[in-house]
Amino acid sequence: MSKIRFGVWAPVHGNRAAAQDPLEPYDASWAHNRDTVLEAEALGYDSTLVAQHTANPHFAERDQLEAWTSAAALAPVTSRIEIIAAIKPALYHPVVLAKMALQIEEISGGRFAINLVNAWNRAEFEKAGIPFLDHDERYAYGREWLSIVERLTRGETVEHHGKHFSIDGYKLSPAGRLRPRPGIYLGGESEPARELAVDHSDVWFINGQAPEAVAALISDVKARPRQGDALRFGLAAFVIARETEAEAQAEHRRLIALAEQDKPAKEIQKANTDPKVVMFQTMAKQAFVGTNGGTAAGLVGSYDQVAERIDAFHRSGVELFMLQFQPLRSEMRRFAEQIFPRLGHSIGSIAPLYSEAR
Template structure:
């Protein structure tokens, strides 16, 4: 019997009410809205909430520390960049949260997508060097969690002498580790150090081709993308059309300029996919029209509840084992997904397991 798909959601910066073509809300923190969203995700049975990281967002670490006290079951995927804090301190922080939350924390290590943004934090390491640093960072974390103490490490990016930590990860375990990126070196680091290679969306055929080496290594594959599901396909298409009325073209231009300066293969690949799509559709189910406004994660599965479930199952058939979803508005989409799409998806998994027993 195959393991059921893991369903995660991306935590919004507020209560989760946003259109695809609007600019990001910045300059304030609606933490009460974030708590309310997390509590509903908890009630709906979402596996984990991704807490993203970027200069325009609040820092995810203190928010997770607060959110684990406001929820009971939902886990939190901490997105963080090596280079911001030393690995010893980072391990200490994660271990602390594991005790506060009964181990409800996972990690999504991101090497960074923009030299401009990295420079904001005093980091001037180039693309491949950032991934090499990520590998060292994860190597150190694994050594701590494997009980190596005192720990001495001499690498190209980190030097540690006889490091010790008094508080281990709870129950002598470690968090699940996701590694994001689309480049060859990102895949290599994911295979060496992570449980799941996380990437932006593509067609099932595209994902199958891109993830072959990762799957052969035994590493899992996850996809970060959007959903828009309605009772009928006609309603879903009408929702897309309505959502894209009066788009913020100034924001679109800002995104275009940002992508032009970034050095992320994942981001550039997503925009190349969107550019080659015919009339904003990569396939009859995969809409790319929001990528220009929202970036790589905005590739969106659109259709009826049953169509969306069937299309998502095609990803499982090529080896995908988990998804991190968002929507517009993301709270409404999460509700619809859990109530209408997920039952179809679980039924397809049950039938598949029965037929392949």
């Protein structure tokens, strides 16, 4: 069984559970993101996921961190943590994106990965005059796009003539000096997403949901023919861990009540969302806070309960837990202090390293 890894979602558009929380003022600034990732690294977290949005998908007037320039800026100020930058293929030509990925890979010393996501926010594209293709067409586009990026980041000379791209003998350098290529993560649970994950990714991200549902998804994908190393699995989840289950549930209720204040923004998001996106179909079936399934993964309870549930996910095949917290940095520290030791995960410094007065 692979070793458990823990990651933290960077606060690229502020809070994950509720935007109007008196315990955590909204902050999507570069300084807050940098300090969060540096503290996560010092605490012993293994990865950070920098989600990609050009504009805030929830509150049009609020800040939104740009993923790729921020990933490049994180690379030289960190030393151990894996930096995963999300990418929506229609926003970047594959040759340009591959070159950017290789550059951040070099700056980071081989700690960089891309996370291909199938866009769901129609407004992000249409307001910019970028075609927003049908769900399965977006995956077909992403498949062609990723096949080019993967070969270019391996240092191959790429000759490709397909439906969307024509590449004539392109080769990028430097490539392959630190490892064969940067890592590739893929999110999405539709049939095209599963097939693409099997064919072209290293790790498949699953949205937060019950252990039995996650086990069924992993079993389905593992049964599919694949070349090369075995596919690995990650899970998105929002954590609320306390001394007692009652305390954790009380905090969950607090965040649910606060999230009610965000309903107008959620209605705008819903109107802009492609209804064919499986993530939102799954999320609509249950109440939770956080994004990408959030607390639907059930990591709400006493320290022992949360550790036991993580262990159950791990035994079903989940290697990387990409976690959300609120308030982010104090809860991130609490998790490292209380949950890491229960699961045999190495822990770094518990003392807060960076000011939270922002």
